[in-house]
Amino acid sequence: MGAPDAHETAIHRLDAESALEDAPKTRFSPEFANDGIDEFLTFLVPHRGLTVGLRITTPERTWTVGAPETEVSGAADDVYRALYGRPNHAAITGDRLPAL
Structure with missing residues (x-):
């Protein structure tokens, strides 16, 4: 997993550019975006006390956390943006994503 500061900076970059x-038209590489998805699931979800059941699918990986009530899929960049609440083209089904 990459440095959390890299992902925090990337999200702030998207906000500033918007x-x-x-x-x-900033797009993050699949490697960077998948790392950000890992960070979301292993750092942000537990440290913010969020309880979620998610299945996340990118072309490179699939993550399942708990009994999935929400599914998010698409290009890694779009899924990354969706999880961090930024405009995206990911497909989201089921319950809403947790608010960060």
Whole structure:
């Protein structure tokens, strides 16, 4: 798992870019985005006391946490953005994602 600061910075970058009139089309590599999904599941979910049942699928990996009530799938970049509550094109079925 990468440094949490890298993912915090990446999410702040997306936020800053979204405020621009002509925002760049930033896309994160599957390796980086999948690492961010790992961080979300292993660090943010337990440390924020969130109880979730998730199945997350990217072309590279699948994660299952508990009895899945929510499924998120798509390109790693889109799933990464969805989990961190940023605009995305991931497919989300079932219950809503936990708010961070």
